[in-house]
Amino acid sequence: MKAQFDLKGKKVLVTGGASGIGLGAVQAFLRCGATVAINDLPGSQNLGDAIERLKAEGHNVVAAPGNVGDAADAPRMIREAIAALGGLDYLINNAGTPGTKSPIPPSDFDRQDDDFWSLLLNVNLLGPFRCTKAAASALKASSGAIVNTASIAAHGMGGSSSPYCATKAGLLSLTREWSRALAPQVRVNAIAPGVVDSNWMCRFDEVEGDRFNPEIVPLRRIGTPEDYGEAILWLAAGADYVTGQCLNVDGGMTT
Ligand SMILES: NC(=O)c1ccc[n+]([C@@H]2O[C@H](COP(=O)([O-])OP(=O)(O)OC[C@H]3O[C@@H](n4cnc5c(N)ncnc54)[C@H](O)[C@@H]3O)[C@@H](O)[C@H]2O)c1
Numbered sequence: 629m630k631a632q633f634d635l636k637g638k639k640v641l642v643t644g645g646a647s648g649i650g651l652g653a654v655q656a657f658l659r660c661g662a663t664v665a666i667n668d669l670p671g672s673q674n675l676g677d678a679i680e681r682l683k684a685e686g687h688n689v690v691a692a693p694g695n696v697g698d699a700a701d702a703p704r705m706i707r708e709a710i711a712a713l714g715g716l717d718y719l720i721n722n723a724g725t726p727g728t729k730s731p732i733p734p735s736d737f738d739r740q741d742d743d744f745w746s747l748l749l750n751v752n753l754l755g756p757f758r759c760t761k762a763a764a765s766a767l768k769a770s771s772g773a774i775v776n777t778a779s780i781a782a783h784g785m786g787g788s789s790s791p792y793c794a795t796k797a798g799l800l801s802l803t804r805e806w807s808r809a810l811a812p813q814v815r816v817n818a819i820a821p822g823v824v825d826s827n828w829m830c831r832f833d834e835v836e837g838d839r840f841n842p843e844i845v846p847l848r849r850i851g852t853p854e855d856y857g858e859a860i861l862w863l864a865a866g867a868d869y870v871t872g873q874c875l876n877v878d879g880g881m882t883t
Pocket of ligand 1: 826827
């Protein structure tokens with residue numbers, strides 16, 4: 629059973645919204661009648677395709693191309709999206725990258741060089757900061773909410789690399805910090821996804837054959853973008869007395 633909210637007139641921005649978890653969140657908000665700005669990397673084919681398909685289905689969507697990992701482009705994208713929407717109720721900081729196609733073991737320090745750290749810090753940690761900073765006044769004006777997409781990698785469950793785990797742990801720290809910074813007007817929460825059926829660049833299955841084995845998940849299935857989108861929707865539009873928290877959405881993996 630899906631949560632139902634009446635979000636007609638509500639304005640939402642989802643970063644990294646053209647694929648996977650972000651697109652799952654976009655579709656959850658649209659189902660409830662919201663208008664959604666979809667951000668993804670400039671030139672993204674997925675972004676163009678998603679906008680075209682969702683418009684054809686009669687939804688209110690606007691494209692908000694921009695690189696959240698870029699110090700100038702992220703605030704520009706947020707400003708233009710808020711102008712196009714006419715305000716902002718919910719910011720979903722979802723864009724993220726593993727920066728590698730195959731997992732990097734914690735012991736492989738050589739592959740964890742400064743360029744790699746810089747990419748992950750810029751996209752996964754500074755990206756949400758830049759977007760939150762640029763959207764803060766609009767969110768305060770609407771008494772809105774932020775949901776950050778972290779990962780169970782933040783809890784020591786393993787991930788594509790140690791820098792990736794560190795950026796997601798940092799994002800959980802910022803979730804708590806921002807919940808105080810923006811209270812009482814704006815609630816700030818996070819989800820920590822487990823295994824995801826998405827277009828994620830890093831393929832674990834080639835290295836760890838069992839990562840996509842549903843047998844390792846207590847609920848015995850891999851999470852879908854819809855599963856994660858529903859949790860994001862609830863934390864943004866429901867959960868009125870919840871702030872500064874992380875909801876593990878992982879089929880029970882962290883238990
Ligand atoms: N896939 C997993 O195993 C997994 C697990 C836990 C958490 N997560 C997190 O979930 C979020 C979504 O990942 P997904 O699994 O849906 O992957 P995905 O690759 O399907 O979607 C991520 C989207 O973000 C976009 N993006 C990447 N860098 C960007 C940038 N700098 N600016 C704007 N957009 C950018 C990509 O183009 C892509 O469309 C990420 O934050 C990721 O860290 C993923």
